[in-house]
Amino acid sequence: MLASLPPGLILILGGLLLPLLPRGARPLLTLGAPLAALGLVWALPDGVALSVDYLGYRLDLVETDALSRLFGTIFALMALVGGLFALPQKTVLELAAALVYAGGALGVTFAGDLIGVFIFWELMAIASTLVIWSPGTPASRRAGLRYAFMHFLGGAVLMAGIAGHIAATGSIEFTAMTADTPATWLMLAGFLINAGAPPLTAWLPDAYPEGSWSGTVFLSAFTTKTAVYVLLRGFPGTEILIWVGLYMVFYGIIYALLENDMRRILAYSIINQVGFMVCGIGIGTEMALNGAAAHAFAHIIYKALLLMSAGSVLYMTGLRKCTDLGGLFRTMPVTAACGIVGALAISAFPWTSGFVTKSMITQGAADEHMVWAWMLLQAASAGVFLHAGIKFPWFVFFQKDSGLRPTDPPWPMRAAMIAFAALCIGIGLFPGPLYALLPFPVDYQAYTGAHVVTQLQLLLFSGLAFFILLPLMKRTLTITLDWDWLWRVAGPAVGRAVLRHGGPLWSGGLALARRRIDGLIAWTAATHGPYGTLGRRWPVQASAVMVALFLLLYLMLFFLWP
């Protein structure tokens, strides 16, 4: 019985219970609940372990296979290490919401049917909005509201798709589909909104950097990677995903290059990295799907590590702009070193986790002889080193000295960073255990001489380009307009214009119409009223004259007609 408990439920209940505990007991639950969930993920047997009847459908709340175990493992691990990092966080709302959020992600991962996926999908939207709101600043309130609108829109689109799919097929099973009906298109669109796909990409870099120093670490892990999971299960080999993924890859690089806020740089690079995964899902071969799944696993670790490093800087200095930072490597050696490990891993530097996972996606493109996709992915790999691999550590820890000498953060934060940095290198050196967890058998050797040499060439010459072009990269106090301009500026402006001009137009038109109607009524009354020409009583003589006239007309026509 215990082994068939949904792992997500433990985290959700833990999150709801957390605020009720005394302050001293909370760390126990913050770390204990994810640990129990992790254990449970591994105790679950393959196949359906728990199902319930609901509204006439049989929901498979816990259905396990290699793919769900892989994502379940990394989600639970993320909740555990993220919880460790967030121990100094004083806002209990954030930790509670983060646990529920992680529980929602686990719930989606183990749901065997579309209704279960939808329920946990919405739970994640609510919990993650609370995580964004937890700092309580006006900026986070507004960004959280925009975030919530976007995700409820995505949820509505997804629900419409699911309802249409169930009506058409009668099956609620969540399995591989082809996007060939309006219902499946809607589901694909709903999934892609959460992945940060165009044109609704901007919710991610808009909302995530407004989380607290620890909240953004949780935010980076669950929503987009759950979207990668459902795309992997629901739409493998859907060709349009290749182009969607390539757009995301370059969008992330270009915008990150222009950005000044250190955590927004990392937020753009989430879209960039998810773009690699979405592209791999679109390629759809076993190699590419394995690559996308493995890359999601590695990505959660190194992206959390990068955001922990940025979060530590924010925690110790309260600063987030590259123009304010610099030179921090002197007194924050652990933070800087862990940030650099994360930066190398995201760049797929040899001997780090990104190297053994991302290369499977590019190899998938090469195996299919997709020369353009391969070229673009290689160029993008170089671009990742440029915008995240060097830019982030350079502007935060090196560049022009800020004169600030903050110390490394407290031990839980250091321990969390060291644990994830060790995993980045460990997976890079010994990819075997991760490969064994992947959905398909792996026949791939990352460490060939050619691969290491070409990757080093690609990355190091990108580094050369960075330092040669450094004058062009000088940070300025600017932001770059994104799609969200449409709903933050253009939409309200159109609304105000409608209010300003539409109001007078409407009331003017209404008054005119009223006058016309009044005129019509008066005219009708004049002609058909009791004294109107057509309404009044006529004397009998007049009728007799009329009848005589008609008779005369009739007789004349009768005689004169040929």
Add this chain to the structure above:
Amino acid sequence: MTDTGPRLVRITETPPCGEMPAVRAPDERQPWIVRPEGIRALWWIFAGVLALTVLAELLVDLHPEFGVDGWFGFHAWFGFLACVAMVLGAKALGVVLKRKDTYYDAG
């Protein structure tokens, strides 16, 4: 790389950790890697490593997939040019789309 004009960023709000970070002492000794001679040495080391990665290509079996990736030093110049193109592309886009970072605060 770094120009050495002393800069001191002022912090106006207490950071989340609850105390203000220390600032640079006037007599602080700069680590080697930010001193001019250190930076020069790092450039030489970097140049050496770059040359080594290109030369190492002669020692490994490349097995190119498409032909073009078999050209000598393909990944080196491809990576370099791709990055230059992306930086210039970003710059061009920035001319059109960059705004002050208080742009959204007004509304």
